[in-house]
Amino acid sequence: MVSFSPADYSAIYLSLKVGVTATFLSLPFGYVAAYLLTFKEFRGKIVLDGVVNLPLVLPPVVVGYLLLLLLGVNGWLGHLLNAAGIRIIFTWRAAVISSAVVGFPLLVRSIRVGMEGIDARLIQASRTLGAEWYDTLVTIILPLSFKGIVAGSSLMFARSLGEFGATIIVAGNIPGVTRTIPLAIYDYAGAPGGDAMALALCLVSVVISLAVLILHESLGVRLARRDRP
């Protein structure tokens, strides 16, 4: 029987913390992006669509490197943040940002699928009944795309649990600080005699992922039931 060291527990804890934070942090932005891409016609829509989806097709390492350029002490955003006394690189915040960026297209895509399923006439009806666009957004579009939001959030959370390439570049692999489950597994797999520990952490990954899937399914079932009272 393998027993986890405090560093392993902190990797598990950190993975959960990064996943949850990245998901909740991205939700409002993902929702707005999905809304714009689904319902609005504007100049530069193709560009926005491209930027949102880019992390899906780029190797995570490339995403990580671009983030490093942006957020590093000499990067233009990192420079500003540094002046404000905020350090991103090689902290758990960097892990959150890389997870958020890499998972963002998945989140937006799922919410879009949910929004595209809404009958345009429902939105028209709500507008002609006196609802302003933001009122319609909250009272009609939000509840009717809720399934998409749940699906997108669980996908994003699952993706951030597996995030490796971008994280190792921007956040590093510091035990107890930025070492998440995948990074810990990578360490164990490379070290002599670490197979058992690597496997144990894999098992933890599987259990967490299954738990998220089951939660998602049961929420989906409950939502479907609510729609047919």
Next chain:
Amino acid sequence: MKLEVAVTKRFGAFALDAAFTAESDRLGIFGESGSGKSTLVGLLAGTVTPDAGSIHLDGDCLFRSENHINLPPERRRIAMVFQDPHLFPHMNVRGNLLYGYKRCAFKNRRIDLESLVQILKLEGLLERGVNNLSGGEQQRVAIGRAILSNPRLLIMDEPLSALDDELKFQIIPYLTSVCDAFGIPFVFISHSLLEMRLMADRVIVMEKGGVADQATPEQLALKRMGRSQVGYINLLRLKNPRQVDGLNAYRWGGGELLLTAGTTRQEALFELSSRDIILFKRHPEAISARNLLKCRVAAAFEVGNRTGLELECGGERLVAEVARQAADELGIREGGEVFAAVKASAFRKLG
């Protein structure tokens, strides 16, 4: 209600160029599919923006391209009823009904939930989810939701097209009674001439993206008589039937009409084609048709190769048509007398 419209809108190959002024609280927009009716509806409601032109409702400007005025839909106070109910699936009946009401300014709230529920007979449905209502119930909730937003104008875009005949004629009285009861003017859009005659008292005829005609529904029906497969359809609203030897007898035009079609309801609507009326110059002694009506010819007019006749019969009106030679032989002249024979089975119940 006075509606002044002069707009253009282009969608790919389709171009709408419509200009009309209409003054009626029961305005109809009539045309085949593809004639531009639904585009016009979107322009009125504000969900589609015209390329150019202006729209005024009772003198208030809703859209004017020159001055860059374009009132958003939520500020036009024009409510919509669509072909399908389009109820909000995540709300119950009460939530749907009150959606517009809650968003209506206090000073404009004239209609409240209780009186509306009574007229539309929605008692007992308020806490139900909208997905397990029948088609007719759903359409009634959609009408109620639009009315409760206390609009200054109600637009009904083919609201009856998705319903079967029986349901259609059940919903029509609700539509007219609720608008009458609360004094809400409406624009009724349909491709059915019959629905126009039942709902509107002024009709804009749309054809190929433009306004082809403006008339009363009766004028329109008479104009289209020659083109129609079934001639002119006389509509008779008959009340309180009495049973006579297996036939239903209804009081009409100072006498009685005998019909094979019948209903248990107090009041019903029947149709009778102008082609199912046979005319006699003098009273025939005995005929198989059960209805023989003494009529005065109020007007005679050409309908293709036939003669259309407007008959006045005990204060009521019927339109008949005969071949031109027949009209000559009968010596038809305006003000003259004829006898109209109608079989008891020629009447068809509508609702």
